[in-house]
Structure formats: structure tokens, C-alpha cells
Amino acid sequence: DAGVTQSPTHLIKTRGQHVTLRCSPISGHKSVSWYQQVLGQGPQFIFQYYEKEERGRGNFPDRFSARQFPNYSSELNVNALLLGDSALYLCASSLGGSNEKLFFGSGTQLSVL
Amino acid sequence: AQKVTQAQTEISVVEKEDVTLDCVYETRDTTYYLFWYKQPPSGELVFLIRRNSFDEQNEISGRYSWNFQKSTSSFNFTITASQVVDSAVYFCALRKAAGNKLTFGGGTRVLVKP
Numbered sequence: 590d591a592g593v594t595q596s597p598t599h600l601i602k603t604r605g606q607h608v609t610l611r612c613s614p615i616s617g618h619k620s621v622s623w624y625q626q627v628l629g630q631g632p633q634f635i636f637q638y639y640e641k642e643e644r645g646r647g648n649f650p651d652r653f654s655a656r657q658f659p660n661y662s663s664e665l666n667v668n669a670l671l672l673g674d675s676a677l678y679l680c681a682s683s684l685g686g687s688n689e690k691l692f693f694g695s696g697t698q699l700s701v702l
Numbered sequence: 703a704q705k706v707t708q709a710q711t712e713i714s715v716v717e718k719e720d721v722t723l724d725c726v727y728e729t730r731d732t733t734y735y736l737f738w739y740k741q742p743p744s745g746e747l748v749f750l751i752r753r754n755s756f757d758e759q760n761e762i763s764g765r766y767s768w769n770f771q772k773s774t775s776s777f778n779f780t781i782t783a784s785q786v787v788d789s790a791v792y793f794c795a796l797r798k799a800a801g802n803k804l805t806f807g808g809g810t811r812v813l814v815k816p
Contacts, residue, residue, distance in 0.1 A: 592746075620802060622802045622803075624804075629808075630808055630809070631706075631793055631795075631806030631807050631808050631809050632747070632793075632804070632806050633806075634803045634804060634805070637801060637802045637803065644801065644802070645801050645802065645803050647803065677745055679745075679747065681747075681802070683802060689802070690737070690749050690752050691747075691749070691802060691804065692749065693739075693746055693747035693748075693749075694746065695744055695745045695746040696745045696746070698745075
């Protein structure tokens with residue numbers, strides 16, 4: 590079975606642009622979470638979606654938004670990009686229960702110039 | 703608020719040496735989960751272990767072992783007889799009883815030299 594897949598793997602944008610990152614969870618997983626990992630730091634929680642509804646949001650500005658589709662895949666959107674948005678964006682999926690371990694994808698490396 | 707501290711930023715050892723990674727956490731919750739993840743250069747976070755707050759039994763899995771001490775809010779990780787393939791960044795993380803929000807520490811980079 591395929592693991593969590595993310596696309597694209599790398600992306601270069603300029604300040605002020607918009608970006609969309611995509612994530613396909615493991616088959617059968619209904620929950621998707623997004624994390625931002627700045628170089629040299631631990632991942633920071635951005636969003637969790639379960640059954641297409643937002644179930645949690647981290648301390649990120651409104652420029653960050655996400656959604657989950659009926660097939661449980663997800664998109665993370667970031668508007669008005671800043672240099673500080675440069676990071677590895679990780680997607681994780683789980684079955685959806687409260688006692689679940691997360692399976693992470695390899696991430697999308699976003700560089701904002 | 704929850705917080706995880708990994709005081710060691712980088713550890714360098716020679717192959718076959720043991721290495722212990724420290725993790726200290728802060729939470730006001732009585733029920734919580736602790737995790738360790740490995741991040742190789744590929745970027746993917748690989749799950750190693752999950753422990754709930756009511757289970758203080760130490761655990762051994764192959765060359766990996768974990769020491770959970772609730773009294774000191776620590777969840778340390780030891781790699782025995784390290785190998786070059788163990789070179790990676792290791793993250794300790796904390797999660798509430800519900801939800802998928804993991805609070806990660808800053809990570810410890812382990813470099814195993816042949």
C-alpha cells in the first residue's frame with residue numbers, strides 16, 4: 590500500500606504569491622494534519638481535518654487555509670507568501686480516532702524568494 | 703500550554719557506541735501521549751514509539767529502548783550498539799488525549815561515524 594504522498598516535492602515562489610500544496614493520505618485514513626517545519630526546528634502544527642471538517646488549528650495567520658475533499662485528500666493554501674514561510678510542509682494521516690499514530694509524508698520543500 | 707525540550711542539539715558517536723537522547727516535557731493534562739519519531743535526510747518522519755501517560759513501563763525494541771519517568775517528566779531514548787543507518791534527526795513529541803496536534807521538541811541530530 591502507498592504511504593502518504595505529497596506534491597510537489599519542491600517549490601520555489603516569490604514574495605506575495607500564492608501556493609497550494611497537496612496531500613493524499615494512506616488508503617482508509619480519514620484524518621489529515623499539516624505541519625510546518627522550519628530548517629533546524631521541530632514541526633509546528635497547522636491544521637487537522639477529519640471527515641472534511643476542521644478539527645484543530647495551530648497558531649498560524651489567516652493566510653494559511655486548508656480543506657479536505659470527499660476522497661480524504663487535502664490541500665494546504667498559503668496566500669501572500671512571506672520569506673518566513675520557507676519551510677518543509679509535512680502532511681500526516683491517521684485513521685481518525687483519538688488514539689492514533691500519525692503517518693507522515695516526505696513533505697513539500699517550499700522556498701520563498 | 704504543552705512544551706517539549708530536547709536539550710541536545712547534536713550528538714556524534716562512533717559505530718557500536720550507545721547513545722541516549724533526552725526528552726523533557728511539560729503539560730497540565732493527566733492523560734497524554736508521548737512519541738519518538740526519526741527523520742532521515744529524506745524528510746519523512748518515521749514513527750518509533752507511542753507511550754500513554756498511564757504506562758510507565760520501559761520498553762525495548764531491538765536496539766531501541768525507552769525510559770519513561772513521569773516523576774521527572776522525562777521520556778528518554780537509547781540506541782544500543784549504534785549503526786551508521788541510525789544517523790538522523792530524532793524528535794520527541796507530546797499529544798493531548800484527543801486530537802492530532804503533536805507538540806514537537808527541537809530535535810536531536812545523531813551522527814554515527816563508521
